[in-house]
Amino acid sequence: MKKTRGDRGLTIKYAALQGNYWMLFGAVFTFIAVFLLSQGFKAGDVGVLMALGNVTGAILQPWIAAAADKSERYTLRQRMTGITCLGIVPAAVLMLAPGSRFLSAGLLMVIMVVVSVQQPLVNAVNGYYISRGKSMNFGVARATGSLGFAVLSWIMGYLVAAFGERVIPIAICFLLVTMVAVISSFRMEREKSCNGETIEAAESFSGSGKRTGTSPRAPGSGWALIKKYRRFFLVLGGIVFLFAFHNMVNTYLIQIMERFGGNSSDMGTSIAIAAVCEIPVMVLFSKLAEKISPNRLIKIAGLGFLLKAGAIWLAGSVLMVHASQLLQALSFAILIPASVYYSDEVMEAQDRIKGQAFITASITAGGMVGNFFGGKIIDAAGVPAMLTAGVVCAGAGMVLVWIGAVPAKGRGEDGTL
Structure with a gap:
């Protein structure tokens, strides 16, 4: 077009x-x-x-x-x-x-x-x-x-x-x-709904301007979907752990900085570094996805999260925390679009909207876990203990996405993944 x-x-x-x-x-x-x-x-x-x-x-x-x-x-x-x-x-x-x-x-x-x-x-x-x-x-x-x-x-x-x-x-x-x-x-104009379906995030993210069409929602329980897409739900479990670590660091970054004598200005600078690192990956992701399959990109992102968790855990100064944020390009910036592409690739047409909803729910659940337990751990044992828990979460998340992220051709004859 x-x-x-x-x-x-x-x-x-x-x-x-x-x-x-x-x-x-x-x-x-x-x-x-x-x-x-x-x-x-x-x-x-x-x-x-x-x-x-x-x-x-x-x-x-x-x-x-x-x-x-x-x-x-x-x-x-x-x-x-x-x-x-x-x-x-x-x-x-x-x-x-x-x-x-x-x-x-x-x-x-x-x-x-x-x-x-x-x-x-x-x-x-x-x-x-x-x-x-x-x-x-x-x-x-x-x-x-x-x-x-x-x-x-x-x-x-x-x-x-x-x-x-x-x-x-x-x-x-x-x-x-x-x-x-x-x-x-x-x-914008008023409009009538079209089969009650929402526009899929995957179509939006591609930026291609093309619609592939949506299929009616298939009946079936959540358990049936889990049985059908066992590996996909392992990936979702991994996303929960990865975002638990992600939110621990982002929410309590001010306390991480204060540990090294930093303040809110240092925190803002650190977050800005991470966000800037996302930009080239987000802009060029469609070209990246043409060269590397979505399941491999998810695995790369899982490794990136673990490397970032380790870097922040080992950091001994505000400057080293800033340096660890460079790994945002290898972790968060890849996982967000890659999970959308991957869901579209492995889910059958009638299940794709559900797949996007499950990804959003997993990210939200990870945020809830990271915010809740991160604060409790800091109150009970301090920032170093929370960072250790973050490394454990990132490691568990990486293992789950590496086991679960298989290409669509890995689907069995009965349609299960």
Whole structure:
């Protein structure tokens, strides 16, 4: 499909949406620990709060995505605007009239859920235009998201170090308002649902602008799917462990830095380094996938996570923690797109949407486990013990994905994998 001037304009607007969303995501999920710790919460309390936010978001995500897909009364733009506005109110209260620490925790819970449930809707914007013959480069737009995340992390780290933690709710409120403005720049029509199906993330990520079509949902229990895709569910188990490590480090990075005399500025710089390392991989992933099969890429990512866990565990200074973040290009940046490609490759047509949902659920579950147990371990035994647990999680995750990630040709005659 030849890209028109209008399509290029859509790519720019969509890149702005992705950039704004991931900046907002970073302000909320990366700096929430810094804010709550300054309010007198313990690391374990922060972990519980973030775990609750992850669980609530995971429960609401599919429901809101399905409601948006089936709605004939409201456009996708209207729903996204309404949900974003629900986050502006608690953010404004937190910014203008901070109360007790428990009120702050409750307001941040609402904001976390709002940001979480927006993610599938942000992805659905691409699917909306693809279904209408438009072409947008999802890889470039998502890379813009990583760039926005990196810039936000670096700036926020500096501002918090210079002016204190009250900067965090101000930034969150500002980014929620700008997101409403960006969403408003899109033009969308009301539509009838098509078989109740949602646009698949795999189609969106490829950036090809081509639809392969969706198949009706096949009946069957979760146990039947597990039996059918045994190896795939091993990969999902590995993803849970890998993201448990990933979230342990990201959520409690401020305490890792403080161990070496660092502060929130060092934390922001470190996160920015990791995010910048994602960008070239995200942009060039479709070409990488042409040369290396998705199952092998997942194995490479598993090894990358273990190497990163080992590097952070061995780090003896802020600079060495920064250096360990370079391995983000070999771990997170590969696993996210590779898991989408792999699911599409090994799942039969009627199960592909389920496969994407299981991947999202595994990432969310890993976040919940990492946030909860990471905080508890720090309170009980300190940061070194948490980093040791992170190495164990990364190792277990690597083993599971290496065993489970087999090519689609490994499927048996009965269709099982």
